[in-house]
Amino acid sequence: MQTAANLMPIPGHIDPVPVPRSFVPRNDGRIDLLGLSLADLRMALETSQLEEKQAKLRAKQLWHWIYNRGATEFSAMTDISKTMHPWLEQRFVISRPNVVEAQVSTDGTRKWLLRSDDAQDYEMVFIPDADRGTLCVSSQVGCTLNCTFCHTGTMRLVRNLTPAEIVGQVMLARDSLGEWPSQPEGRMLTNIVMMGMGEPLYNFENVRDALKLVMDGAGLALSRRRITLSTSGVVPMMARAGAEIGVNLAVSLHAVTKEVRDEIVPLNRKYGIEELLQACADYPGTNNARRITFEYVMLKDKNDSDDDARELVRLLRKYELPAKVNLIPFNPWPGAQYECSTPERIKSFSSIVFGAGISAPVRTPRGRDIDAACGQLKTASEKKSRAQIDREAAAESDAFA
Numbered sequence: 001m002q003t004a005a006n007l008m009p010i011p012g013h014i015d016p017v018p019v020p021r022s023f024v025p026r027n028d029g030r031i032d033l034l035g036l037s038l039a040d041l042r043m044a045l046e047t048s049q050l051e052e053k054q055a056k057l058r059a060k061q062l063w064h065w066i067y068n069r070g071a072t073e074f075s076a077m078t079d080i081s082k083t084m085h086p087w088l089e090q091r092f093v094i095s096r097p098n099v100v101e102a103q104v105s106t107d108g109t110r111k112w113l114l115r116s117d118d119a120q121d122y123e124m125v126f127i128p129d130a131d132r133g134t135l136c137v138s139s140q141v142g143c144t145l146n147c148t149f150c151h152t153g154t155m156r157l158v159r160n161l162t163p164a165e166i167v168g169q170v171m172l173a174r175d176s177l178g179e180w181p182s183q184p185e186g187r188m189l190t191n192i193v194m195m196g197m198g199e200p201l202y203n204f205e206n207v208r209d210a211l212k213l214v215m216d217g218a219g220l221a222l223s224r225r226r227i228t229l230s231t232s233g234v235v236p237m238m239a240r241a242g243a244e245i246g247v248n249l250a251v252s253l254h255a256v257t258k259e260v261r262d263e264i265v266p267l268n269r270k271y272g273i274e275e276l277l278q279a280c281a282d283y284p285g286t287n288n289a290r291r292i293t294f295e296y297v298m299l300k301d302k303n304d305s306d307d308d309a310r311e312l313v314r315l316l317r318k319y320e321l322p323a324k325v326n327l328i329p330f331n332p333w334p335g336a337q338y339e340c341s342t343p344e345r346i347k348s349f350s351s352i353v354f355g356a357g358i359s360a361p362v363r364t365p366r367g368r369d370i371d372a373a374c375g376q377l378k379t380a381s382e383k384k385s386r387a388q389i390d391r392e393a394a395a396e397s398d399a400f401a
């Protein structure tokens with residue numbers, strides 16, 4: 001018999017709307033060089049009729065200025081002849097995402113609401129800790145996957161972010177932290193998690209191209225060991241992510257039974273828990289020093305029993321996964337259908353997993369005073385008038401200066 005549940009469309013099969021790749025000029029006719037690889041940069045110059053040898057040399061210089069020095073103005077590029085600056089300015093631009101709103105929490109967490117040239121809003125968050133600073137980067141505007149505990153899941157997918165918009169988040173954070181030129185040591189921004197809005201493996205090529213730029217040792221130079229890609233379980237893309245990007249893997253597990261995971265991470269109806277854990281076991285380069293992180297949001301009376309904890313241990317052991325479990329107290333948002341588990345429940349769950357020799361720290365909520373849960377800033381902003389946002393952005397840009 002067909003029930004309402006099995007008549008529901010299975011999420012995740014809708015291909016995200018493709019976006020124009022490199023070389024599509026902006027409205028002002030200029031080409032944005034941000035997000036281009038060295039080869040693409042060279043091709044952009046050749047397409048603008050620069051002679052081949054010149055294009056090769058200039059591409060190298062431009063690439064260095066963009067990704068190592070953080071330059072956004074051609075006039076700052078002292079090893080490119082002054083007479084060439086106007087030629088470059090007429091044809092090219094080095095963009096940054098537009099900042100609609102920027103907030104700083106009392107705990108130091110910084111959150112930005114960003115806007116693309118076609119007026120799409122997305123978010124990034126910087127979380128400073130004693131020994132590291134982590135930037136949480138978005139990969140899509142909205143999300144197709146509708147995880148029921150996630151605020152971004154209530155927004156429809158608008159489109160994939162381009163490589164420029166993804167790497168642009170890292171560049172903007174570096175601008176804000178004053179971390180140019182790219183330093184090998186002493187940085188505040190030390191880690192990146194692809195854990196913002198969207199499912200990165202549904203925007204695979206753009207995420208891969210952006211992360212390759214982020215990892216390039218001559219540019220932004222963040223080691224692949226300091227980058228984590230978080231997926232809700234797009235199983236067919238996981239092997240490719242391992243082979244072509246090779247960063248750390250995090251998996252939004254959140255439940256250990258089919259019934260509950262089908263509800264809270266509906267992609268589970270397409271790729272089940274066992275299939276997902278097998279893909280984790282096959283992910284290249286994992287070992288005890290480089291474990292897979294399993295994200296587990298603590299939802300009261302939904303996924304937080306001692307039996308759930310024991311089943312989690314059983315599953316991780318069955319697949320022999322070098323694992324770390326991140327327990328995330330649920331951060332409710334307006335209209336959410338769940339509550340956070342009690343502190344006692346979280347403690348009990350954590351001790352069972354710890355007792356089995358698997359690390360299971362409880363993540364401290366960050367930036368609660370600034371709508372820092374994924375998707376909250378975007379929604380809060382949509383309720384404000386344009387004028388109010390502009391006023392706040394002006395005030396906050398002073399705070400970030």
Ligand code: SF4
Nearest residue numbers: 143146147150153198
């Ligand atoms: S948790 Fe991630 S994959 Fe699920 S709806 Fe939210 S943004 Fe999308």
